[in-house]
Amino acid sequence: MATRREQTSGESRELILTAAAELFAAKGYRQTTFADVAERSGISRGSIPWHFGSKEGLLLAVLESSLDLVRAGLGDGSGPSTEAGLDRMTAHLDALFAQPTTKLFVTLLVEALEPDSPIHGRYVAIHDTLRDHCKRWLDGLPPLPGVSTEALAVAIVGAGIGIHAQWLVAPDRVHIGQSLAALRALVAGLMPRT
Template sequence: MTTRREQTSNESRELILNAAAELFAEKGYRQTTFHDVAHRSGISRGSIPWHFGSKEGLLLAVLERSVAGLRDGLAAVPAPGAGSGEPGFEPFERGVGAMFALPTTKLFVTLLVEALEPGSPIRDRYIEIHDTLREHCRRWLERLPLPPGLSAEPLAVALIGAGIGIHQQWLLAPDRVNAPEALATLRTLVAGLLPPAHD
């Protein structure tokens, strides 16, 4: 049975993780300080190293939780069905397109530069994130009637790359890039590759 003290500790930990995830997504890892996290979370600055040991430990904990959330979010996407409207477009819209609506997408894209640094502590986590995204995308594409000359594996790599690239452009220049419009265009382009569905 969880004691009140343990419950309070768990609640504090979640508040810190939520605040850190928001700040890492907004400012990046290097620009975020313990003071920022304490201010955003309402938890004392000294509690952060007590829970996570170091800033790097906090970063790894944020990513660990985000990867788990990513898997849960992708698992919750409904399987392709007949549906209504444009049947050939529906599976992509409901499946692959949903990946880039996940709350963690901005965080993953913002921290990508950190993951590319030599010796980065989150490099392996990012490999795992990309593996998860590509695998999910590939499984969805394999259920669709792709035209001759296209196969699911390289198309999944291209789509994930396009989605990440759109988000990177938007983060760099949000006043010049309309991310929702660009992602909708990407979905429409993929839908155009699919042959018309027949009842």
Template sequence: MTTRRQQTSHESSELILKAAAELFAAKGYRQTTFADVAERSGISRGSIPWHFGSKEGLLLAVLERSVNLISTSLDAEEVATVEAGFDRLMEGANALLALPTTKLFVTLLVEALEPGSPIHSHYLEIHNTLRDHCRRWLERLPLAPGLSVEALAVTIIGAGIGIHQQWLLAPDQVDPEKAMAALRALLAGAVLPVSE
């Protein structure tokens, strides 16, 4: 049975994680301080290391929480038709762009690529999770001969992240909805029509 103290501790952790994710996405990991997180979350600065140990521990917790959010939001449901499966795949790709964690992933990419980065393996796990969800949807669709499910999953995730990155850099020049519609049109050619 959960005590009131445990509940309060969990609620505080969630407020800290949400604030840290927003700040890491907006300012980057290095530029964000415990004082920033405390101010945004409304939780005392001294509580943050008590919950997460260090700034790196907080970042790793944010990334782990993000992977869980992605997995929950993109979990595959059974679909009755190929068209419904394709539509669901594209809904999942659109949902990925709408997730609050997407900006965080784009912001942390450079840090994840640095030699010896503490977040490299977690960032890799995020991409593996995204590709796995995409692959599971693609395996339900009749693809054109010669197309690899794995390669197509890499392409879809890469396009989705790339669209979002361009939109973050130039929101007045990039329309993510139109870009996703174009991606959908391109991918429609990869799916074979179902014979009656």
């Protein structure tokens, strides 16, 4: 059983992670300071390096926590190859791109592409998780002639990331809900009916 001190430390850590994730998603990694995180979380600035060592350590912890949330939120991805499976596929796309972490992942993507980025490996894992989950759903549906499930999973995840990127750049011009609905309709329209 955790002591009160351990419980308080865990609560502080979660408050810091939540605040940092929100700020990284809104402002990006480089523009976010420990002072910003302390103000948003209500936890002292000095506690942040105590918990995470450095700003990079905080970023890696945020990404790891976010990836865990994505994995938990997406479930196992299995589904029968029936009409219900197609309905589940569209529900899966909703779940895949409605995660609160999606904005964070898209915002930090450019930083992950930089040479020697400390988050590059985490992004490989994030994209692997999204593609693997999507592929498991596709494996439960009739195959699309001439297209591998791996390639279709890459296209679906790429489209979702692209929609979010356009929305982040011009939220007044891109309606994310309608755009994701269009993606779902396109995928559903491509899938052969059994």
